Amino acid sequence: MISISNVCKWYGDFQVLCECTTKVEKGEVVVVCGPSGSGKSTLIKCVNGLEPFQKGEIQVENVSVGNRRTKLSLLRARVGMVFQHFELFPHLSVIQNLTIAQTRVLKRTGREATDKALKLLEMVGLQDHAQKHPAQLSGGQQQRVAIARALAMDPIAMLFDEPTSALDPEMIKEVLDVMVRLAHEGITMMVVTHEMGFARQVANRVIFMDHGKIVEDRPTIDFFKTPGTERAQQFLSKILAH
Amino acid sequence: MYQFDWSSIPGALPYLAQGMLLTLQITCTAVAVGVVFGTLIALARLSPNALLSNLAALYVNGFRSVPLVMVLLWFYILVPGLIQALFHHPPLDIRLLSAFIAFSLFEASYYAEIIRAGIQSVSHGQVSAGLALGMSRRETMRLIILPQAFRRMVPLLLTQAIILFQDTSLVYVIGLAEFFGVAYRTGNRDGTLVELLLFAGAVYFVICFTASTIVRQLQKRICV
Numbered sequence: 091m092i093s094i095s096n097v098c099k100w101y102g103d104f105q106v107l108c109e110c111t112t113k114v115e116k117g118e119v120v121v122v123c124g125p126s127g128s129g130k131s132t133l134i135k136c137v138n139g140l141e142p143f144q145k146g147e148i149q150v151e152n153v154s155v156g157n158r159r160t161k162l163s164l165l166r167a168r169v170g171m172v173f174q175h176f177e178l179f180p181h182l183s184v185i186q187n188l189t190i191a192q193t194r195v196l197k198r199t200g201r202e203a204t205d206k207a208l209k210l211l212e213m214v215g216l217q218d219h220a221q222k223h224p225a226q227l228s229g230g231q232q233q234r235v236a237i238a239r240a241l242a243m244d245p246i247a248m249l250f251d252e253p254t255s256a257l258d259p260e261m262i263k264e265v266l267d268v269m270v271r272l273a274h275e276g277i278t279m280m281v282v283t284h285e286m287g288f289a290r291q292v293a294n295r296v297i298f299m300d301h302g303k304i305v306e307d308r309p310t311i312d313f314f315k316t317p318g319t320e321r322a323q324q325f326l327s328k329i330l331a332h
Numbered sequence: 333m334y335q336f337d338w339s340s341i342p343g344a345l346p347y348l349a350q351g352m353l354l355t356l357q358i359t360c361t362a363v364a365v366g367v368v369f370g371t372l373i374a375l376a377r378l379s380p381n382a383l384l385s386n387l388a389a390l391y392v393n394g395f396r397s398v399p400l401v402m403v404l405l406w407f408y409i410l411v412p413g414l415i416q417a418l419f420h421h422p423p424l425d426i427r428l429l430s431a432f433i434a435f436s437l438f439e440a441s442y443y444a445e446i447i448r449a450g451i452q453s454v455s456h457g458q459v460s461a462g463l464a465l466g467m468s469r470r471e472t473m474r475l476i477i478l479p480q481a482f483r484r485m486v487p488l489l490l491t492q493a494i495i496l497f498q499d500t501s502l503v504y505v506i507g508l509a510e511f512f513g514v515a516y517r518t519g520n521r522d523g524t525l526v527e528l529l530l531f532a533g534a535v536y537f538v539i540c541f542t543a544s545t546i547v548r549q550l551q552k553r554i555c556v
Contacts, residue, residue: 140460167466177461181479190475191465243465 091116091247091278092137097146099132099302106132107143108302114247119279121289121310124299125325130282131174133299134249137280138162138169151246167195170240174252176232178224184211184235185220188242196243203242210238214268230261234268247278254285284329290314298322340522341531344514351514352535358435358510359497365436366496367489370443375473377448388444395441400434401502407434408506431503439496446488450481487551494543498536511535 092114099107106129114120122130135141137148139155139162148155153165178187188207192198198206211217214234216227224232233253240248250269254262266288273279273292283289289296289310296313298306300321306313317323376388395403407430415426454477462472482489501512509517512532519528 135460138464140464163463163466163468166464169464171461171464173457173461173464175455175457177455177457179458179461179476179480181483191467194471194475195466239465 091118091151092280093147093149094133094137095147097133097136097143097148099129099136099141099143099145106302107136110146110299110302110304112297112304112307114278114280116278117276118294119273119281119292120295120297121293122280122282122297122299123284123286123289123325124305128299129302130297130299131251134251134280134282137249138166138171140166140171163195167191167243168246170243170245170248172233172236172240172248172250172253174255176224176229176236176256178232178236178239180224182223183220184216184222184224184227187224187235188239191239192242206242207238210241211235213241213271214238215264228261229257230264233257233261233265237265237268237272241272245277247280248272250279250281250283252282252284254283286314286326286330298325300325334526336527337524338527338531340518340524341527344518344528347509347514347518348511348532348535351509351511354509355497355500355511358431358500358503359493361432362435362439362496362500363489363493366439366443367447369436369440371447371478373440373444374447374451377444378451392441392444395438396445400438400499401505403438404431404434404502404506407431427506427508431506431508435496435500439492442492443489446485446492447481450485450488451477453484454480483554486554487547490547490550491544494540494547497543498540501536 094113095111097107097110098105108129110129110133112120122134124130132141136143137150137155139160143156146156150165150169154160155162155165178184179190182190185204185207188210189200189203192203192206193200208217208220211220214237216231216234216238219227219231219235224235227235237253253269254265257265262285266285269279269281269288270292281288281293293310296306296308296310297304298313298317298319298321305319306317306322308318313322314326317326373388373391376384377392379385379388408427411430411433412426451473458476458480459472462476463469467475500510503510504513504516507513515528515532516525519525522528
């Protein structure tokens, strides 16, 4: 589904990604973790072409992301993305947030788009908030709307870029619950997160990154039982300490 | 002791009202054209295309670096001369047209900067979100970024319009009968210049002060 091979990226002289290679199969849930500045968010943004990369190749369902001739908007319409800071459109109501891309990009009728949006809002438990504006919702609710907005496009895969990092602790669970549910439904997911409980519960594999490199890429059970590298051990001991 | 003589004002009121109409016409045209053209220039300035962005910068910096009254006179003197030289056309009275054009182009350079700042004040994450949903850059700008930018800019755009409203008085240098010009000439003719200018000043003050009070109220409501 998603194959990343030898991807390198530089900001000027600074190398943010270094020979990153990995794969996400259909239906797989892959968690990407690592210390801040390790390049994990950059890597996930390369997958839908929000960040360009200078070397290597990324393919999503055999479409090359780096190829200049690829119409990135077509690819992005098929890959959902959830951001750390939600990025709901503040000038639109919740329901409009969910329908705007459906009607503009997928050319669905207003009726179809609204039906789809309401169904998804119900799934994330926010059907009563359809007419509100994002600013009237809590962080956790906003992020659930953002997930619904991405799902409204019927994506073939979902990318999550630290979806709970900007949330108050008591709101993290409501977002993770939705994500766990998606994982169980068999949606292909690539998730940048520090939530190791989530990783243990649903991830098929865990990728650990440090200094722009993929240091570990192993099945979840193996990763938590015996991290292969000292760096990953350190990282785990730090975030699992509390 | 100076004796005020207000007697010539009532008789001049119809002319003053006509002058005010022209003042408002120039203001509204310049605001409308300025916002539309200014948006295009702001977009050009933010474009990754270096040529486009440099041309836009040249335009903005050029107009902002010369006095408005000079732009007015240039248009007034240059454009008819140009038309005459190119088409051997007899001299035209295009004072009104040159005022409209000069104000519109001049204001566009100011609006361009306000609009550029407004666009840049919308977080980049909003662009990413639009693109990530499969919208094109153009759609993202039009449907996501500009609506947010304009909402934030409304007070600034209106404040600029109030400044413009006052600046229209400068067209008296090309002899147009806008509000200030009418007041000035009536006063000169009747020997009541002081009274007419005081009256004109009072009218400007009332209109502008009312307008800025409304803008302030609006600003408060937008901030909430």
